[in-house]
Amino acid sequence: MIGIPKLNKIDFLVLIVIVIIGLVHLPFPFDGDQAFFRLGALEMQQGKVLYRDFWDVKQPGIFYFYFLAGTLFGFNEIGIHVFELIYMVAFSLILLLTLKSYFRHRMIASLVPLLTVGVYYIVSGAWDLTQVEALVGFPLFLCLWTTSQSFKYEGKKRFIFLLFSGFFGGIVLIFKLLFLLILLPFWLTILIYYVLIKNRSIAKELIVISPPLFIGIIFPLLPVVCYFAWFNSLSILYETFFIVPPRIVANLVFDKSNLISGIQWFLSGFYPLILVAIVAVNISLSKSKNILTLLLVVWCIFAFGVIFLQSGALWEYHYLLLFVPVGILATKGLDILWQPLKELRSPITAIVLIFLFFLPFSYPLAKKSVILAQNNFALAEDTRLKYQSVFREKYPSLRSEADFISQPGSLSGDIYVAGDPSIYYFSDRTQATSLRGWALEYFLPEQWPKLIEQLDISKPPYIFIDYIQEPIIKDKFPRMLEFIEQRYRILRQNSNGIWYIIKS
Known part of the structure; x- marks a missing residue:
């Protein structure tokens, strides 16, 4: 049996901080994308069939998310963002429970939700919240983690972990089929790892790995296909997913300004994490060849590939595909650096370094919090609109x-x-x-x-x-x-x- 890690007091404190950070963002305004997703979800609730009665080129996952959020909490900014906060707190809890053994120091392990989910909230504006690239981090991580766990076992346990890996991969594909280019490298990495480390034949490993992955992927996709088949909409589904996107991409013109502004946004928001993550990658892979670290690096590499494949867009929120692996690797970097910091003669030096690391994240969070307080926490409709207009002037x-x-x-x-x-x-x-x-x-x-x-x-x-x-x-x-x-x-x-x- 696999032991279930227990949460400590610092873990609960971190979860409370995540909730507080999320609460600051509840009244955030919709941008055009979010208003569009909300519109599609509302029409679905009114009985319309996606793609047949309300068309968009995106896969249905984002509309399902908004449909569930709106149905439970209301089709407004507060309702959608409350559901997102619950989703992100659940993700934070999963990060704490699954990554305990990945870190040497318990206190550093407790910080992983702050450096992933917390940073996501801090750097995100109205345009970035509840986008596909942000929401898909949860199932992508679960796919990665179950893939890494499958390497530790043989027989039935390995089959089960691969089955769940495929299942979470199927959920990722419901959000965006293009993310298959991130999923496939996960599974190919574990295949190559088995061949090189355990001296297995490629053909034999493919026979072992493929069935559970395939069954797992089909499990979440089949209900979606059956739903559209029931409404005789498979032809428009096929056209929307496989015919229209390549034609749209073929007509797009590479936008250099979007590329520059997107990279600037990513670097300005995440540069402290990136610097520490580089330390983690360099030391972790050179010393132990950790499979989880390797998969996180694979995630980063192929996520960049997916972003740049969308050369006609390259919007800033596309880089949110990276907030999970970069945040986890940055936490690993802190874990590696923690012992040398403790051994410094002067604790003041360690305190200053930690302060400088967190400083870039404190300003945007403080700014959002102050504006919220100045507008009476956006509790009334008029003060909420004033708060929202700060973050979206239009x-x-x-x-x-x-x-x-x-x-x-x-x-x-x-x-x-x-x-x-x-x-x-x-x-x-x-x-x-x-x-x-x-x-x-x-x-x-x-x-x-x-x-x-x-x-x-x-x-x-x-x-x-x-x-x-x-x-x-x-x-x-x-x-x-x-x-x-x-x-x-x-x-x-x-x-x-x-x-x-x-x-x-």
């Missing part, structure tokens, strides 16, 4: 757009917004079409006529064209603007965009 103006069509006498019904989906959120309305109005730059040529057809059928009472999206529409499909001008008249025009109302 939030009040987006709310004013929604208020405009929520006045007495306004036409009822679903609307179409070619722009920020936050307008749906503030207006408490849903999307009149299955095709989105968010990120129109990724639309394929055949989707534009379909969008006009859906607008013609649904006849939304209001259409909003954001000034950011308007030039994209003019360039890609000017017929859409002609259609709107024929069927609608301008109701209001301001610095954000143009409201159209349907002609009577």
Whole structure:
């Protein structure tokens, strides 16, 4: 039997700190992505089928997460972020329980949630919270850990660990199929390790490893496939997952500015962890060839590969794929450095070094906390909006757009917004079409006529064209603007965009 590690007082203290850090972020505003995920999840709750009635190119995991969060706690910022906090606290608990034996010093082992989940919260803004790359760290870690544990056993126990490795890998794929490029190296690493360390044949090991991994992967994926088969949506599922993404990528242009800004964001937020993690990698692998360290390095390498494969985007939140392995390796680095620090003649030197390590994380957390306190902890609606507007300046103006069509006498019904989906959120309305109005730059040529057809059928009472999206529409499909001008008249025009109302 595998002994279950026990939590100590420092562990519980760290978990309390994680909860406090998370509470500071509960009132954080939605960015456009989060508002869009919330919109899709809300439509699912209302009985619509993903991809058939509400289309996006992303895999369903993120919409399932928001669906569960909204159903349990409400389809608003607080509700979504409460569920994320519970999810991250559970992740922190798993990190504490699974990594005790990885570290030599118990006190340092207790810090691993702070340097992973805690740092994630501290460096994240409105755009970064509850993104796919952040949420997938939990099942990715479980896949990595069960993979590493499988190396320690033979027979039935090894089969079970590989089965769970495949299961958690399947959950990762529900979030994003591209992450298979991280999962496969995990499993190939353990295969190569067995061949080199235990002198097994590759063919024999493949026969042993493949069945449990395959069964594990299929287990979470099969219900998803069956659900869409039930609604006769397998064809659109296949097209969305395997046909559309390569075509979108082929049309994208490499954005050097996104690459630079993304790397700058990652380095500025994580550089203390990166420096200490390098120490861990260098010493841990050179001395003991630790399999867990090796898998964490593999995670980092192939996560970077996945990020750079998305060359047309390269958004800053993509680098959140790295917050888990970098944080764990940084904790390992502290674990390695702890003994030399204790042996220093002057304890002041050790205290100063530890202070300098944590200093870059203290400022953004203190800033967020002070702003929250200044706005009466965002408990009332007006103070919450003031707090949110600090972290997303456009939030009040987006709310004013929604208020405009929520006045007495306004036409009822679903609307179409070619722009920020936050307008749906503030207006408490849903999307009149299955095709989105968010990120129109990724639309394929055949989707534009379909969008006009859906607008013609649904006849939304209001259409909003954001000034950011308007030039994209003019360039890609000017017929859409002609259609709107024929069927609608301008109701209001301001610095954000143009409201159209349907002609009577």
